Amino acid sequence: MVDRSTLQPREILPFAAAAIIGLGAILLPGPDTDWPLFALAAAGTVAIAITGLVAARIERGRFLVLALPLAYFVVAALLRHSGGSANSGFVPLVMLPIVWLALFGTRSQLLVGLTAMAAALLAPFLLFGESRYPVSAGRSTLLWLVVAVLTGLAIQSLVGRVRAASAFSAAIVDTAGSLVMVLDRRGRIQRFNHACQQLTGRSEEEVCGLVPSEFAVAPHEVERVDAIMRDATPADFPIAFESEWLAANGEHRLIAWSNSCLLDGDGRIEHIVAAGIDITERREALRRAMETSRAKSEFLANMSHELRTPLNGVIGMLELLMETDLDSDQREYARAATTSGDALLGVINDVLDFSKTEAGKLELDESDFDLRQVVEDSAEILVHEAHGKGIELTAWIDEQVPPLVRGDRVRLRQVFTNLLSNAVKFTSDGEVSVRVTAEPRDGDLLLRASVIDTGVGIEPARIAGLFEPFSQEDASTTRRFGGTGLGLAISRQLVELMGGELSAESVPGEGSTFRFTAVLRAVEGSRPTRRQRAGLPDGLRVLVVDDNTTNRDIVRGYLGPRVAACDEAESGEDALVMLHTAANEGAPYALVIIDGTMPGMDGVDLVTAIRRTPSLRSARLLMLTSAATHRVVPRDVEVDAHLTKPVRRASLLETIAEVFDRGGRPRPLAEPAPRARRAPVAATGKRVLVAEDNPVNQLVIQGMLAKRGYEADLVTDGRAVLERLDPRRHAAVLMDVQMPELDGHETTRRIRAAENGGERMPIIAMTAGALEGDRDAALEAGMDDYLAKPLRPEQLDAVLERWIGGRSVPVPREPLVDESRIRAFRESYPDIVDRLVALFVDSTPPLLDELEQASQRDDEEAIRRLAHKLKSSCDNVGATRMAVACRALEKPGSPHARLVEELRSTYPATLQELRGAAVG
Numbered sequence: 001m002v003d004r005s006t007l008q009p010r011e012i013l014p015f016a017a018a019a020i021i022g023l024g025a026i027l028l029p030g031p032d033t034d035w036p037l038f039a040l041a042a043a044g045t046v047a048i049a050i051t052g053l054v055a056a057r058i059e060r061g062r063f064l065v066l067a068l069p070l071a072y073f074v075v076a077a078l079l080r081h082s083g084g085s086a087n088s089g090f091v092p093l094v095m096l097p098i099v100w101l102a103l104f105g106t107r108s109q110l111l112v113g114l115t116a117m118a119a120a121l122l123a124p125f126l127l128f129g130e131s132r133y134p135v136s137a138g139r140s141t142l143l144w145l146v147v148a149v150l151t152g153l154a155i156q157s158l159v160g161r162v163r164a165a166s167a168f169s170a171a172i173v174d175t176a177g178s179l180v181m182v183l184d185r186r187g188r189i190q191r192f193n194h195a196c197q198q199l200t201g202r203s204e205e206e207v208c209g210l211v212p213s214e215f216a217v218a219p220h221e222v223e224r225v226d227a228i229m230r231d232a233t234p235a236d237f238p239i240a241f242e243s244e245w246l247a248a249n250g251e252h253r254l255i256a257w258s259n260s261c262l263l264d265g266d267g268r269i270e271h272i273v274a275a276g277i278d279i280t281e282r283r284e285a286l287r288r289a290m291e292t293s294r295a296k297s298e299f300l301a302n303m304s305h306e307l308r309t310p311l312n313g314v315i316g317m318l319e320l321l322m323e324t325d326l327d328s329d330q331r332e333y334a335r336a337a338t339t340s341g342d343a344l345l346g347v348i349n350d351v352l353d354f355s356k357t358e359a360g361k362l363e364l365d366e367s368d369f370d371l372r373q374v375v376e377d378s379a380e381i382l383v384h385e386a387h388g389k390g391i392e393l394t395a396w397i398d399e400q401v402p403p404l405v406r407g408d409r410v411r412l413r414q415v416f417t418n419l420l421s422n423a424v425k426f427t428s429d430g431e432v433s434v435r436v437t438a439e440p441r442d443g444d445l446l447l448r449a450s451v452i453d454t455g456v457g458i459e460p461a462r463i464a465g466l467f468e469p470f471s472q473e474d475a476s477t478t479r480r481f482g483g484t485g486l487g488l489a490i491s492r493q494l495v496e497l498m499g500g501e502l503s504a505e506s507v508p509g510e511g512s513t514f515r516f517t518a519v520l521r522a523v524e525g526s527r528p529t530r531r532q533r534a535g536l537p538d539g540l541r542v543l544v545v546d547d548n549t550t551n552r553d554i555v556r557g558y559l560g561p562r563v564a565a566c567d568e569a570e571s572g573e574d575a576l577v578m579l580h581t582a583a584n585e586g587a588p589y590a591l592v593i594i595d596g597t598m599p600g601m602d603g604v605d606l607v608t609a610i611r612r613t614p615s616l617r618s619a620r621l622l623m624l625t626s627a628a629t630h631r632v633v634p635r636d637v638e639v640d641a642h643l644t645k646p647v648r649r650a651s652l653l654e655t656i657a658e659v660f661d662r663g664g665r666p667r668p669l670a671e672p673a674p675r676a677r678r679a680p681v682a683a684t685g686k687r688v689l690v691a692e693d694n695p696v697n698q699l700v701i702q703g704m705l706a707k708r709g710y711e712a713d714l715v716t717d718g719r720a721v722l723e724r725l726d727p728r729r730h731a732a733v734l735m736d737v738q739m740p741e742l743d744g745h746e747t748t749r750r751i752r753a754a755e756n757g758g759e760r761m762p763i764i765a766m767t768a769g770a771l772e773g774d775r776d777a778a779l780e781a782g783m784d785d786y787l788a789k790p791l792r793p794e795q796l797d798a799v800l801e802r803w804i805g806g807r808s809v810p811v812p813r814e815p816l817v818d819e820s821r822i823r824a825f826r827e828s829y830p831d832i833v834d835r836l837v838a839l840f841v842d843s844t845p846p847l848l849d850e851l852e853q854a855s856q857r858d859d860e861e862a863i864r865r866l867a868h869k870l871k872s873s874c875d876n877v878g879a880t881r882m883a884v885a886c887r888a889l890e891k892p893g894s895p896h897a898r899l900v901e902e903l904r905s906t907y908p909a910t911l912q913e914l915r916g917a918a919v920g
Contacts, residue, residue: 009056011104012064015096016049019072023093041078048072065105069097069113073120094121095151102155110156179255179276185269187211187229199278201248218244218252229259234269237261242279254280307348315341315790316700323707325816325909332644336384339377345410345790364497368523369409371447372397375436376648378416382432383646386424387626392431393424395646396554399561401438404523405445411494412518415502416449418487419514423453430454430511433550438520447500447518458506466504467492491516536653537660541565541587545575545606546595546624551645555593558649572601576609583615590618591656594639596625611638620659686731686804687711691721691747692766693739697789701734701766704796706898710804718742722750727761731804735783737767745781752782760784762803766791816910821878822917833918840877841911844870848904851889855896864890870903878917879910 023042048071055064076094094117101113173180174194182191188211192204200207200216207215213222221243228241239259244252255276264270318338326334379395386393416434423432432453439446458466466488488502495502499519506512540563544555552568559566567589569575575592582588592610596603603623610616621639624647640659643651688705692698693716702712710731715724717739725733733751737744748763755761764785765778778786785799822833847870854862871886873879882903889899 009053012049012052012056015100016052018096019045019049019093037078041075044071044075044078048075065101066109066112069101069105070116072097073113073116076117077120077123098151099155102151103159105156107156179274179278181212181274181276183212183272183274185272187272190271199245199247199253216245218246220244229272232261232269234261234263234267253278254283310696311341311345311348311790313694313696313700315345316697316704319793320700320703320707324905336380340381341790342377342410342413364408364411366407367409368404368406370403371401371405371412371436371438371520372403372649374409374413375416375434375449376646378413378420379434379646381417382420382424383626383644386432387645389424389427390429391424391427392433392548392551393420393646394431394433394548394550394554396433396435396550396557397649398435398437399557401436402445402522405438405447406521406523407498407518408494412498415491415494415516415518416451418491419451419516422487423451423455423512423514427453427455427511431548431550440522441519445520445522447520448515449517450513450515452511452513454511457508457510458504458512459508460506463504463506467502536562536656537590539564540591541567541582541589542591542593543567543569543575543578543582543589544593545569545572545598545603546593547571547598548595551595551624551647555647555652558647558652562653572598572603572606572609575606576601579610579616579619580613588616588619591620591622591659593622593624596623607639620656622655622659687713687729688804689713689715689721689725689730689733691715691718691733691739691744692736693717694736697736701791702898704791704793706895706902708797708800710800711895711898716740718744718747718750721747725751725761727759730761732762732764732800734764734766734787737765737778744783745777748782764799764803816879816881816906817913817917818878818880819913819917822914836877837914837918840873840879840914843873844907847873848900848907851900851903855900858896860892860896863894863896864892877914879914881906882910 023038023045048068052064052068072093076097097113098110098117101110105113173191177195179196179199180191180193181189181196184190188209189207192202192207196216197203202215213226217225225241225243228239232239237260240257242254242256245255247253256279257274257276259272259274261269262271262273315338318334318341322331322334322338375395375397379393383393420432420434430453432451432455434449434451436447436449438448468489492502495516495518500517502514502516504512504514542559542563542565544552544559544566546552546555546568547570549570552570556566556568567578569578572594575594579589579592594603594606598606601609603625607621607623610619610621622641622643623639624643624645626645641655643655686709688710690698690701690705690712692701692714698714702714705712713724713730715721719742721733721735722742735744735748739747744765744767751761751763762785763783764787765781765783766787766789767778784803787795787799847866851863851866851870854866867886867889871883871890874883874886885899885903885906888894889896
């Protein structure tokens, strides 16, 4: 039971009123009254009531809990003597101090009061005897004693339990860290816990009966808070909102309130319980976290820009390089470098996106793509490293894989590259293979892929830790093989984002297998190809010779459904036996696919043996080589074609078709690949204004546009765009987003404002940013389309076609040199061939320098004159392509800057071919 520290006047008043009313009952008709004693009792009653009220008001009520009942028992004794009957008015008044003590006193105080009461009632018998009282007085007195004792104890027990529960609840409320208020139905405070008092600096007594908005709620919040609670009905609860409160020091604190209600018997709101949490620091921490996140995003955006800008130059230049005359080796190396650049771009994207995983913001960028090409490109990236270690790298894609699928091409390739890179890294001998299948599932396509190696293996207990960021199998792994251990963690996150799973199994010392699944969508349509593939001859019989079982399985899998027979031999010796047997049976093999490096009789020895045998000589021979051994294959080996492993299905089928289309004529190792260039679009002479501040990127974009027949006017910032832009001259604007002085967004806004609803200039954003929202920001600024750097030819083509119109088509390009002209000079005038070439060498560079200077001056007359002079020189020696460019320069309004640059870039290759043709 909790001891009450004070008594309130309102608690004493009911007892005082009851005592006075009880006194009045004695005045009613009844037994005789001893009026002097009654007067003393009446005066005592009034005095006790006044004393109690005054003491309670001055907060000394604690001492009255026992003092008042004891004093009143004296009054009861006087009243007992004032009447001659046990039914006089004093009898009910005896119960008042007992009820008082039961409600406000302790157990010991109640017992003291009961003892005092017994003394007050029984003392008269001891002093006066029964002569002054009726005979029944003793029994009546004992009865009232028993009733009073039982009543007092019962009341106090009940009150004690209620008080204990109330005290327990009050203790919880007061010690709670949150703010708690109890309000009545009008919103006036009834309970104000300790946390509320600490915050506001006001006691519960001060605020009881007040509305919080009168003293606690910040002035600018009063109207809103009152509106929330004013018309609230029971159905509206719980009600949650935030409001600012004024602290004792005047500081504004943000409080998050959650309000519930208690209903009376009629279902009306009786009390409102408001619980609040001070979230000021939390909100400030959130603000700081958001600022940190914003700073991080800005840092990532800057890093993205700084990484992508040079990468744009690398990939762009490689794309332009591949559109020049290269031999097969150079083209292969340039293609591998381009593929690696694309993979690096994927790595940059993934590392930037890795920071979004904690916030759940990592998203997929879905598009249609060739799944087979993604797998083969991923393997090609690692082929040089694998072959350099003597490892066989193979890639097999099931025939049931659709030509086109829809998903995130870059991230899927990143998963393949990560897994293959790890496999090659941790394998010192043997092979690494990737196998891919696909099966329908619930209207989608379930991709199943596995990467298998014969490397060092992993302890089973350590497999789970492989997928944790920045971890590897053990500490020695980093020292031995390098790496951060981030690749597998990124791969698992990406696979799970694609609706799949990534798992691993391994046997130490024998190798590992990583398997993953991903959900893609099949797309109607055929796989895009750069050229039409010729069909394979009917009834074709093929023999595959390779000591590696996986390689044989892959080639047989690609050719089996397309040829009459596809047999295998695992050594050169076995192949010769099978070739002779087939020839003797009248069913010779028309094609033999031979691995260049085999134990015992290698590929070169087998080719030599076949070419020396008349009955086998008619077979076409296709040699498979690794990147590491391709250059050391003797050039006089009589094979019809070479292919670098891992073998791509498309390359294999196209090469076989070419071999039979040529009639079996051997192709040299350094045969230049067929070339094509893009002709100008139908509306020739269209100009594009390019806003780009990076010189390398300017060169890349200018070159890519030139290949498509467009002229490019280059500017370096937004202000220059506003000065140079001419709607009559320019068909579109390629606008870099990040530029000095005036960025792309603001420049676009000013252009749109100047158009004022008139003819709209197509503006295409170019950005090296990689963060979500870049496209939306560009479109919101008024741009029409979006290109992400590094620029890709197919994306640029699509954008130009959408906004400028016209489609460029491939047309044959003139050869560098007319070899027939040089051959005629060599046969008819052998003495002057060298002098002719030397004269061309001496005269051409100065003419090119003068042309460049005239172009910079925009001196069309000088350009025409110098071009005519150089054209004559080129015609004399048979420099065909340079002569064509000179003729174009002679025409008024020609794109002289591009043509002069083309002359400069073409001259070295032309000179090399001229010298080769002169030697014969």
